Structures are given as C-alpha cells and as structure tokens.
Amino acid sequence: MTNIVPLHHQQHATLKVQDNKDFSRFKEQHLIPIVVQDFIPLASEFPIVFVKNTETGQFTAVAMMGIKPNINVYCQTPNWPAEVIPSSFFNYPLSLVRQKEDDDNCFVCIDSDSAMVSKDQGQALFDEKGEQTDYLKARTEHLLNLAERHEQTNNIMQYFANKKLLTLKSLNLNLGGEEKLALNGLYVIDEKRLEALPDDEFNELRKKGLLPLIYAHLSSMHQIARLAKMHINLSKNK
Template sequence: MSKSIAPLNSDKHFKSKIIESTDYRRFAEQHLIPVVFHEFHHLASEFPLVFVKNTETGQFIPVALMGIKNGVNLYCQQDNWQPIIRPLGFNNAPLSLVKTNEQSEDVMVCIDEDSELVVSNDGHRLFKDNKEQSDYLKARTQALLDIASYRQQTANICQFLASKELFTAKQLSVKLLKNEQTINIDGVYIVDEKLLNRLSDEEFLVLKNKGLLSLIYAHIISLQQLPRLIEKQNQYDKSQ
C-alpha cells in the first residue's frame, strides 16, 4: 500500500473533507482504462472497448481505449474536460477499497491523504459531529462496493467468454496525419464475430440467457469509435 493511502479513521480523518472535480489529469498517461461490463452500453458511444490480457494470470480485462499512443490519454490532458460520458472508475478517488489481508475477502475503506481532492474546508464531510459516517461517505462507500462487485462479475464473464474461445488477438492499424508510418496497436483482443456466429444454437442460447449478447454487440459496435479517437489524436498532435 502506498504511504499516502491510509485506512479511513474517524479520529484521524475527522476534519478531512472531499471535493468533487472533473480534473482527470491523474489519468493523463493511461491510454487504457479498465472498465466493467455494466457500463459497456454507456461507454460504447464514445470509446472503443477492447480487451487486454493480464500477462501474469492470463485473464482478459475490458478497457476503454482513450488514446492511440502509449502514455497519452487524449481526454485527460487538460483540467477542463467536462465529460458527459466517463468510466465509472474515474469517480473513485480519493477513496478506495483494500483487502484487510491477502487471505480475507473483508475490505476496508482507505483514503489518499495526499490527494488534491482531500481538503479541510469547503468540501463534503466524511464524518458527522458524533464521528459517525456522513451520508456522503456512506454513498461513496456503497459506490465502491458496487464497482468491486461489478469487477468480480466482469472477471467471471471474461472467463466464460474465454472458455468459449471467443477472444481473438487484433492488431489495430492507425494512420495519423503527422506519421509517415502506420501505428500498430498491439496486445488488444476483441470478441470475434465470426467465432460468435459459429457457436451452436445451444451455446448461442446460453449467451442470450446469460444476458451477454447485448454486451458483446455493444463491444463490437464500440470499435466504430476508433475514427473519433484518430481525429482526436490528429488534433492533439497539431497542438503540440
């Protein structure tokens, strides 16, 4: 755990408050943002949604592609981005859930004490005068628990899709105005529509009954947002 991440404590953090901000520059160097299936339909109209593989576990993870080049999130370079659509994970800071120990499923709420979102006045109180949790903290904690549940469900869905061998590696080739050579985005996986259509009627019905078809099609449709991302990269390059 980072030294600045500390378990939330009613005594130590009694005077701490949190402000809301749409300054997402903390993600400025992350062009792949992990997402959950529960937000696929919402995100698909703005970002290409693809999958990457954890090299240690081999598990597939859905991500929103928010940049063409490594280390550049095209949406988070300025402090004045007013997003209508954004990944759920953008709302977590400065709070997080951390397991009490590796063997336990119990979690505790932690706070990033060095975060600019943590202030001593003009923010949302975390604790009431009697040191009980404020309604704001309860709502933020529930949101963290919901996202944690969504992530577990997302991992289970990815494992199921992988068991059906529906993922295929896809090299995304991009031609930018300032680059003579084509940029290849590697390490990306998609649900192959051809493999999907080769499933037996019984297997296809299982996907339908599990409510996965609409998620898969949202993912496939989201790939049409790649030209939008290319245009944003071209505009970004012009400004540099």
C-alpha cells in the first residue's frame, strides 16, 4: 500500500528517510522505464528495449528485468544482485507530481506509508526552522534532473520513430525441456535500416551523440539469454 502526499514542512517536519538498496517493491514489474543516460552503464546487465503506448504512439525505453509479466528476477529479495542500478530507483519514497496535467509546476511528494520513512532513523527532510535540509535539496534536484532526462529520452525515442529506426521484434526463448516462451510487443533498432541510412542522416545521428546509445542498446540484447537463465533458476528455487 502507498500513501502519496505532497511534502509539507509542517505536516512532515519530523520525518526522516532511510536510504537503502531494497528494491523489492519492483518485484512484479519486469520492464523498468529508463533514461538515455542509463543506456551505456545498464547495457552490461539488462536488455534495453522499447515499448509502444498503443493510445499515444509514444515509445518508452525500458530495461528488461524479467521475461514474464509480474516477475522481476532481480527484485524478489531485498538484496540487489547487480553492480548497476537504474537512475529512477533512487527516487523512492519521493516523487514529483504535476499540479495540473498541462502545468509544468510540480509538487514534491512522499509515500508516507513507506518502510523507508520514519521519525527515528534516516536523513531529516526539514531542520528545526522548517527549512529544507541539504539532503532534501539534493533529492529534489535529482528528481528534477531525472524529469528533464525523461523528457529528453522521450524526444530521442520520437526522433528514432520519425526516422523509422524502430521495428517490432519477436523473441522465442527456450526455458528448458519443452517449455517455450515468445516475447512480443518489444521494439528494437532496425540494424538494416540503420545501415541503409544516407550518409547525411547517419552523420546527423553521430553529431547528435545518438550512435553510442544505439550501439549500447544493440549490445544489450545479448543479455536476454542470461535473463532467461535467471528466470529458470528462480523458478527452480521456488
């Protein structure tokens, strides 16, 4: 259960937040939205793919942490097993919420029911004068920076779509024995389309700094086999 409320210096004057790497709250989320700044560091651990909102047509970049819905193989226990972590994992229990749907002004909110929030342990959010502590200022700055990065990522995804570089990919996995799994609804960069781009369009990708992102994404697809193996091991241990 969550209780997301706007952060207020009077109502939450004594609250503290404990930082930890217990990401088990994501255990039923197998696709984690990421920003382009995550591509290169995360590519060594997670397959990076794109999913399409069927209503808006907007593409979202995601890190695959499971091959089946509702099973994140990395977050089944409080112990995070990987060396790299998506930027968004550091938000909680704080978040940004728009005041209005068409308004850029945002509230900093907190999940007051989170186990990371208490009055006894952790980093204080407000000082004795009701002013934001340096900790809260830094956390707020991270939220704002990440919101900007998500907007930047959305723009890049739209650029890839406009260039027709995204293609629907179906993956067939062998989970041992006779069990097979087909992964559908995932988009990847079309390598043939990329290679066929005219020189001026390819150079445009290079000048925009997008080639390292594309190659990180393509390289990350080699992690799917390892992800499937992790799923098999998790199933065996249940």
